[in-house]
Amino acid sequence: MRGEAFFYDTGMKTDKILKLLSFGVMGVVVCLLVAASMVEKYQGTDTALRYFYTAPWTIALWAVLAAAGCWYVVRRRMYRRPAVLLLHLSLVVILLGALVTHLRGYQGQAYLQKDKPTAHFLTAEGRSYDFPFEVVLQDFRISYYPGTQAPMDYVSTLSIRDAGQTRQGEVSMNHIYTYRHYRFYQSGYIDADKSSVLSVYYDPYGIPITYTGYGLLLLSILAFFFDGRTGFRALLKHPALRGLPLAALLLLPQDAWAQTPRTVPADVAEEFGNLYVYYNDRVCPLQTLARDFTLKIYGKASYKGLTAEQVLLDWFFYYRDWIDEPMIKIKDKQVRNLLGVRGKYASLRDFSTPAGEYKFGHAGDQGRGISEANEKVYLLTMVGKGEALSIFPFRATADSSTAWHWFKDKLPADMPEAQQQFVTNVFYYLAEKMEAGDTTEAKALLAKVRDYQRQQAGAGLPSDTRFALEKLYNTANYIKALAMACLAIGIVGFVYFMVRQLQGRAVHVTVRLLLTAGLVLVGAYLLFLMGLRWAVSGHVPLSNGFETMQFMAFSVVALTLVLCRRWSMVLSFGYLLCGLSLLVAMMGQSNPSVTQLMPVLSSPLLSIHVMVIMLAYSLLGLIMLNSLSAIILRYAKRDEQQLVRLQVISRLLLYPAVCCLAIGIFIGAVWANVSWGRYWGWDPKEVWALITLLIYVYPLHAASLPVFRRPMFFHWFMCLAFASVIITYFGVNFFLGGMHSYA
Numbered sequence: 001m002r003g004e005a006f007f008y009d010t011g012m013k014t015d016k017i018l019k020l021l022s023f024g025v026m027g028v029v030v031c032l033l034v035a036a037s038m039v040e041k042y043q044g045t046d047t048a049l050r051y052f053y054t055a056p057w058t059i060a061l062w063a064v065l066a067a068a069g070c071w072y073v074v075r076r077r078m079y080r081r082p083a084v085l086l087l088h089l090s091l092v093v094i095l096l097g098a099l100v101t102h103l104r105g106y107q108g109q110a111y112l113q114k115d116k117p118t119a120h121f122l123t124a125e126g127r128s129y130d131f132p133f134e135v136v137l138q139d140f141r142i143s144y145y146p147g148t149q150a151p152m153d154y155v156s157t158l159s160i161r162d163a164g165q166t167r168q169g170e171v172s173m174n175h176i177y178t179y180r181h182y183r184f185y186q187s188g189y190i191d192a193d194k195s196s197v198l199s200v201y202y203d204p205y206g207i208p209i210t211y212t213g214y215g216l217l218l219l220s221i222l223a224f225f226f227d228g229r230t231g232f233r234a235l236l237k238h239p240a241l242r243g244l245p246l247a248a249l250l251l252l253p254q255d256a257w258a259q260t261p262r263t264v265p266a267d268v269a270e271e272f273g274n275l276y277v278y279y280n281d282r283v284c285p286l287q288t289l290a291r292d293f294t295l296k297i298y299g300k301a302s303y304k305g306l307t308a309e310q311v312l313l314d315w316f317f318y319y320r321d322w323i324d325e326p327m328i329k330i331k332d333k334q335v336r337n338l339l340g341v342r343g344k345y346a347s348l349r350d351f352s353t354p355a356g357e358y359k360f361g362h363a364g365d366q367g368r369g370i371s372e373a374n375e376k377v378y379l380l381t382m383v384g385k386g387e388a389l390s391i392f393p394f395r396a397t398a399d400s401s402t403a404w405h406w407f408k409d410k411l412p413a414d415m416p417e418a419q420q421q422f423v424t425n426v427f428y429y430l431a432e433k434m435e436a437g438d439t440t441e442a443k444a445l446l447a448k449v450r451d452y453q454r455q456q457a458g459a460g461l462p463s464d465t466r467f468a469l470e471k472l473y474n475t476a477n478y479i480k481a482l483a484m485a486c487l488a489i490g491i492v493g494f495v496y497f498m499v500r501q502l503q504g505r506a507v508h509v510t511v512r513l514l515l516t517a518g519l520v521l522v523g524a525y526l527l528f529l530m531g532l533r534w535a536v537s538g539h540v541p542l543s544n545g546f547e548t549m550q551f552m553a554f555s556v557v558a559l560t561l562v563l564c565r566r567w568s569m570v571l572s573f574g575y576l577l578c579g580l581s582l583l584v585a586m587m588g589q590s591n592p593s594v595t596q597l598m599p600v601l602s603s604p605l606l607s608i609h610v611m612v613i614m615l616a617y618s619l620l621g622l623i624m625l626n627s628l629s630a631i632i633l634r635y636a637k638r639d640e641q642q643l644v645r646l647q648v649i650s651r652l653l654l655y656p657a658v659c660c661l662a663i664g665i666f667i668g669a670v671w672a673n674v675s676w677g678r679y680w681g682w683d684p685k686e687v688w689a690l691i692t693l694l695i696y697v698y699p700l701h702a703a704s705l706p707v708f709r710r711p712m713f714f715h716w717f718m719c720l721a722f723a724s725v726i727i728t729y730f731g732v733n734f735f736l737g738g739m740h741s742y743a
Helices: 002-043 045-053 056-075 082-104 206-226 231-236 266-273 286-298 308-317 333-339 368-385 417-435 439-460 464-476 479-503 509-537 545-563 570-585 604-636 640-675 684-701 711-736
Strands: 106-112 118-123 128-144 151-162 165-172 177-179 182-190 195-202 276-279 282-285 392-394 403-405
Touching: 002 045, 002 056, 002 684, 056 082, 082 206, 106 128, 106 182, 128 182, 128 195, 151 177, 151 182, 151 195, 165 177, 165 182, 206 640, 231 640, 266 286, 266 308, 266 439, 276 286, 276 439, 282 286, 282 464, 286 308, 286 368, 286 464, 308 368, 333 368, 392 439, 417 439, 464 509, 479 509, 479 570, 479 604, 509 545, 509 570, 545 570, 545 604, 570 604, 604 640, 604 711, 640 684, 640 711, 684 711
Parallel strands: none
Antiparallel strands: 106 118, 106 195, 118 128, 128 151, 151 165, 177 182, 182 195, 276 282, 392 403
8 A cells, every 4th residue: 555655646746747847848938938029129030049049948948848748648648538639749749840940941042043053042141052953043024913013923934954854843922832842932033133032941851740730730629629528518518607697607079160271172073083093002093092191191081071082182283272271180299399289280381480491301310200290291292293193004015014104204205295295284274174163174174084094004904893892992981980989889888787797687688689789780891891892902801900900800799799699798898899909900090001912911821810810819808808807796796606607708718719829820830831931930920929829828727727727816817818919919010020010
């Protein structure tokens, strides 16, 4: 008996040591990654890589974590639960692939000039590696979006000369060419000598191992949710959820109609809005330019009852009349003081001294507020001169690209004289007709301009359907108003649900139905807007911060509608998160313009990656609000049973949230490998996504970490853990920077 007790005590001590080692080392790794991201911000990427990300002691930590974790899994007899065992094994395989890549893989760039053989490439450290063959650039070309000069793709045609044999291959954005484990990616070009810049990646063993890990991870996650012996399935049968209604588980000023300067008649401005304009590297309705201009300058899509088209044209035709109009929105208080204006708006004249000197002529280094103000002044000046109105297309031949000009532009020498006269003088004729009040003739002139555009640009113009859909999108977009409405409803709903909880009373059926119906309308409206934006842009609207936050708002609404049938309080959370997401979408720009997509971003993998990540963030946001309501209830009404029920709900949501986060990260890695030439590059966004994943892994191991079984500790942890999500999305964009800061 003594021997059995000895071995039992020894086994218990071993398990405890392994547990402390596994979760303790993971905590150290999290702290290391946080510190490394700060070092990268202030000391540069090379320093962070050398002393943190790829340092020998960091690799040793990952190795200890993997070894201790594997041993602990065996000691816990996880082989009895195949899905859980496979999940942990997949993570070890991914780490092994990363180690092999670090030890055996290398990356560099090859600079290819047409018809000149190249037999080597250079790494970032300046080392030269030889190919076991020769690479020859046969041709390099840039394809453009129709009717524009915006690059759609870069394409290099290669010849590989190897042992007397020649092979042909083509490399473009999101299309790699592989030969003898050397992978070629299009990364750029040098315009001066038409040479192509290719990224070269050699990793014959690391990538297959890592991809095997990704496949095992996806398979294990799917098996996990179907395995009846997992913690997730056990929570579904938790006694706290039995026989209880889950409803108890969770919880603009108007413009002043002041007199304005001379203005273009509304009907003439509307015809102007139907013209095509070259804007943001694409051809779109002039209405789009007008809307973006008015939003940029004034902060709203109209001004004192004037449409955006009127505002744009008024600044063009009646520039001197409008320089005293206080419509330039100044957000920065310091800038307002420097301008000497009261309130949020300044006139263009306020930017000049009585002597005519520009007040910020030597203030370029005084902060972001002045830069924004200068940008608005520059935009007004461009519009006043007509430089922003590139509405006259010209093609020298049927095969040449279309160039767009403004009426005072230096026109091509091969443009026929009759066309030059039309382009140069039509705006003067328009001004005369409007001055005389002859709107009929003015509209007739605009019709001639539109006919000219159709004749010259031809197939380069968007289709009539796409043109009409963009105009509909411009007039139907009320994201800011919707955000404020959702926030207001969410706050009132949250207070209502909390009061009913504290009173021990059920939620009124009518209230629940009204809130549900409202969310259905919000979701339908967001889906409608995203569909319009997709049709207009030609790509899935997930390419920038505005679009991803809009999709997150839609994801929140969809999740809320799925859960609210038996979980009423989530309705208030849905409105709150939807409103906050839409409000964040409006930060920086009132309404980001639709632009052509960068070639490297034209990948379905990127769209899937963003959608899955946004779904994970939405679930984590709901968990955070649920835990916040639990904390409020705990200090307002001591009801342990209620806290346990709330904890069960959060834990149920945590499983799919963490799984979506993991899948999203690794789909992003596959996209990066296809598009950039490496599946992991220690970019700040990647690092913080990994930090977030590791943080949220802890509460999933409540069986090993008993502290997470305590409701209040769990709820406080989930509230504080959400800070990592905020840093991952916003901190990287606005503070840490990196390749992902555009998102």
